[in-house]
Amino acid sequence: MIRHLLSGADLDADTATEILDTAAEMATVAGREIKKLPALRGRTVVNLFYEDSTRTRISFEAAAKRLSADVINFSAKGSSVTKGESLKDTALTLQAMGADAVVVRHPASGAPHRLANWVDGSVVNAGDGTHEHPTQALLDAYTMRARLGRLAGLSVAVVGDVLHSRVARSNVLLLSTLGAKVTLVGPPTLIPVDIAAALAPGTDVSYDLDSVLPNVDVVMMLRVQRERMNDSYFPSAREYARRYGLDGPRMRRLPEHAIVMHPGPMNRGMEITPEVADSPRSTIVEQVTNGVSVRMAVLYLLLGGNNR
Amino acid sequence: MTAYLIANVSVVGAAPTDLLIRDGVVAEVGPDLSASDATVVDGTGLVALPGLVDLHTHLREPGREDAETVESGSRAAALGGYTAVCAMANTSPVADTAGVVEQVWRLGREAGLVDVQPIGAVTVGLAGERLAELGAMADSAARVRIFSDDGHCVADPKLMRRALEYVKAFDGIIAQHAEEPRLTEGAQMHEGEVSTRLGLIGWPAVAEEAIIARDVLLAEHVGSRLHVCHVSTAGSVEVLRQAKARGVRVTAEVTPHHLLLTDERAQTYDPVFKVNPPLRTAADIAALRAALADGVIDVIATDHAPHAVEDKECEWAYARPGMLGLETALSIALDVLGPEWDLIAERMSRTPARIAGLTGHGVDPAPGVPANLTLIDPAARRTIEPAELASRSRNTPYARMTLPGRIVATFLRGEPTVLDGKAVK
Numbered sequence: 001m002i003r004h005l006l007s008g009a010d011l012d013a014d015t016a017t018e019i020l021d022t023a024a025e026m027a028t029v030a031g032r033e034i035k036k037l038p039a040l041r042g043r044t045v046v047n048l049f050y051e052d053s054t055r056t057r058i059s060f061e062a063a064a065k066r067l068s069a070d071v072i073n074f075s076a077k078g079s080s081v082t083k084g085e086s087l088k089d090t091a092l093t094l095q096a097m098g099a100d101a102v103v104v105r106h107p108a109s110g111a112p113h114r115l116a117n118w119v120d121g122s123v124v125n126a127g128d129g130t131h132e133h134p135t136q137a138l139l140d141a142y143t144m145r146a147r148l149g150r151l152a153g154l155s156v157a158v159v160g161d162v163l164h165s166r167v168a169r170s171n172v173l174l175l176s177t178l179g180a181k182v183t184l185v186g187p188p189t190l191i192p193v194d195i196a197a198a199l200a201p202g203t204d205v206s207y208d209l210d211s212v213l214p215n216v217d218v219v220m221m222l223r224v225q226r227e228r229m230n231d232s233y234f235p236s237a238r239e240y241a242r243r244y245g246l247d248g249p250r251m252r253r254l255p256e257h258a259i260v261m262h263p264g265p266m267n268r269g270m271e272i273t274p275e276v277a278d279s280p281r282s283t284i285v286e287q288v289t290n291g292v293s294v295r296m297a298v299l300y301l302l303l304g305g306n307n308r
Numbered sequence: 309m310t311a312y313l314i315a316n317v318s319v320v321g322a323a324p325t326d327l328l329i330r331d332g333v334v335a336e337v338g339p340d341l342s343a344s345d346a347t348v349v350d351g352t353g354l355v356a357l358p359g360l361v362d363l364h365t366h367l368r369e370p371g372r373e374d375a376e377t378v379e380s381g382s383r384a385a386a387l388g389g390y391t392a393v394c395a396m397a398n399t400s401p402v403a404d405t406a407g408v409v410e411q412v413w414r415l416g417r418e419a420g421l422v423d424v425q426p427i428g429a430v431t432v433g434l435a436g437e438r439l440a441e442l443g444a445m446a447d448s449a450a451r452v453r454i455f456s457d458d459g460h461c462v463a464d465p466k467l468m469r470r471a472l473e474y475v476k477a478f479d480g481i482i483a484q485h486a487e488e489p490r491l492t493e494g495a496q497m498h499e500g501e502v503s504t505r506l507g508l509i510g511w512p513a514v515a516e517e518a519i520i521a522r523d524v525l526l527a528e529h530v531g532s533r534l535h536v537c538h539v540s541t542a543g544s545v546e547v548l549r550q551a552k553a554r555g556v557r558v559t560a561e562v563t564p565h566h567l568l569l570t571d572e573r574a575q576t577y578d579p580v581f582k583v584n585p586p587l588r589t590a591a592d593i594a595a596l597r598a599a600l601a602d603g604v605i606d607v608i609a610t611d612h613a614p615h616a617v618e619d620k621e622c623e624w625a626y627a628r629p630g631m632l633g634l635e636t637a638l639s640i641a642l643d644v645l646g647p648e649w650d651l652i653a654e655r656m657s658r659t660p661a662r663i664a665g666l667t668g669h670g671v672d673p674a675p676g677v678p679a680n681l682t683l684i685d686p687a688a689r690r691t692i693e694p695a696e697l698a699s700r701s702r703n704t705p706y707a708r709m710t711l712p713g714r715i716v717a718t719f720l721r722g723e724p725t726v727l728d729g730k731a732v733k
Contacts, residue, residue, distance in 0.1 A: 087623055114623055
């Protein structure tokens with residue numbers, strides 16, 4: 001097993017599949033009366049969050065606690081971080097406290113890579129800047145596999161602000177590794193340069209959502225911040241929604257079996273309408289549930305729970 | 309003053325001969341010289357070049373003496389084979405008045421290891437809003453001729469035009485940091501495949517090329533001298549090539565790191581590779597090397613940019629841009645250009661001395677010429693160890709790389725600043 005999970009590129013097909021299979025076993029724990037395994041008893045997992053992200057933090061916290069790990073939440077607010085402590089000094093502090101794993105969320109791309117130089121324990125990237133969010137990609141892949149029965153050969157459209165999306169980067173990497181075909185859809189201003197060469201050859205780009213929808217098994221809508229229009233990425237929220245938002249009529253262009261995903265939090269009325277978000281095709285709530293199982297699997301495997 | 313007899317040395321790659329240095333000048337050049345009072349330096353296997361001249365050095369004093377001082381930077385320069393460096397204006401306080409440039413100039417004289425020629429800021433506080441007192445700096449003891457807001461672009465076209473025009477009164481030159489600021493907001497590295505993969509905001513090549521294109525037109529319009537700092541893209545080379553073909557009075561420099569390192573270096577997120585302008589692609593490197601050979605790019609300048617450890621040992625986005633350069637530049641030039649000694653002398657000594665107006669520098673050793681020269685062992689190879697550098701900072705991108713060439717000695721007006729590869733003081 002790998003030591004850190006920093007990028008979707010860290011996972012080959014076998015490792016990714018092992019995580020998804022382990023997550024499926026972990027999911028059975030959630031159905032029990034006592035939702036707890038002793039696998040990581042005596043191990044310490046630190047949630048080091050430099051950005052507010054209640055959803056991701058509580059998902060990791062729940063995962064670690066269900067594995068009986070000791071969990072320390074270290075958030076940038078009200079800590080030495082706000083007094084100007086460097087990432088390195090924070091890392092050395094966590095190291096001195098004996099952290100077996102550090103789950104890090106950080107606004108700067110690559111911060112988890114830097115952290116991994118300074119701690120002995122495992123580092124899990126819980127979202128770094130506009131770079132990656134590999135456990136999100138794993139839970140998305142888990143959700144697709146659970147709903148559609150397979151990943152190889154699936155056609156997946158990832159729609160929206162790809163440029164600023166760590167979810168998109170990790171999904172392109174992981175889905176390509178697992179044999180799915182990804183099409184990135186959005187206005188040209190929000191599609192980063194050379195994306196296929198950068199991440200996975202064979203990744204397609206389209207600026208026309210309507211033409212893509214009839215041919216996909218999965219459509220994944222990315223959160224788009226309204227403030228992007230102030231930087232001229234698009235003229236207005238309304239024009240964005242009209243061209244790239246998923247509403248009822250657009251959803252009906254999808255094949256019968258296709259599912260709609262969103263990593264949350266949603267901007268209802270911007271990239272997705274309530275009719276779509278609340279439809280039976282939507283997996284948005286399942287994604288949250290699956291997130292805990294997948295993060296249990298990641299922590300379990302990284303911390304060598306399977307060798308104990 | 310001590311006399312030095314450099315025996316059996318190749319002057320700029322020619323057949324070995326002897327050099328006698330006395331009273332600050334080259335007294336004699338020829339075979340089998342002798343002088344009983346002279347200290348003999350064995351030049352066998354060594355190449356003598358006119359002392360190197362750096363058009364682009366950050367010495368950090370005043371303001372960031374924890375990162376570099378005029379003295380420590382001067383020592384690094386001498387060890388790199390330099391006899392003159394042009395000190396950039398982005399100190400704290402900014403070198404935008406006669407008082408600050410005179411202070412830097414005086415500190416350089418006191419250190420006595422290289423000639424430190426201050427560069428003056430173009431605009432007050434580098435803010436890009438109104439001209440600094442360029443004439444006062446030109447008339448000061450520091451006799452400033454190069455003006456630059458380096459670190460910032462003089463982005464306002466009207467202000468740039470005025471600056472170019474104004475300095476004609478004292479044969480000044482504007483050295484532009486070419487970066488359209490609106491196209492590089494938040495930029496962290498070259499915009500391309502690697503920035504996409506790493507999720508770092510891109511610094512597009514066009515942000516440099518657009519400013520150079522504008523500035524060569526402005527320089528042409530007002531008939532002034534323009535110097536372009538740290539050219540980094542293939543497109544910039546083409547803009548310069550066309551401008552020079554039209555006769556525009558433009559010169560350009562390239563840094564050693566832009567001749568050797570690509571944006572792939574960013575993939576570890578180690579900010580030692582963060583620099584502005586950023587490391588570019590292999591195609592850009594090829595174009596820059598070709599331009600250096602054919603003269604579209606006139607000069608190799610280091611952009612030596614020392615930074616304290618805490619400003620580099622952090623997240624990429626929070627790190628300061630810049631790399632050390634003085635102690636490795638000649639080795640990189642040798643690596644990139646090969647033993648083309650005349651070309652190296654042209655790009656690293658003669659031309660930069662001419663652009664900066666530094667008489668007495670950049671002149672090949674010949675009888676009567678000020679003895680500003682450096683001796684290089686081209687056969688030596690050395691592995692760069694950051695802790696062994698004379699700079700106060702450690703941010704070299706070449707750590708543990710093995711590079712060709714070693715500076716054996718440097719003479720400033722006949723006095724050694726470096727002997728046996730070690731600084732004399």
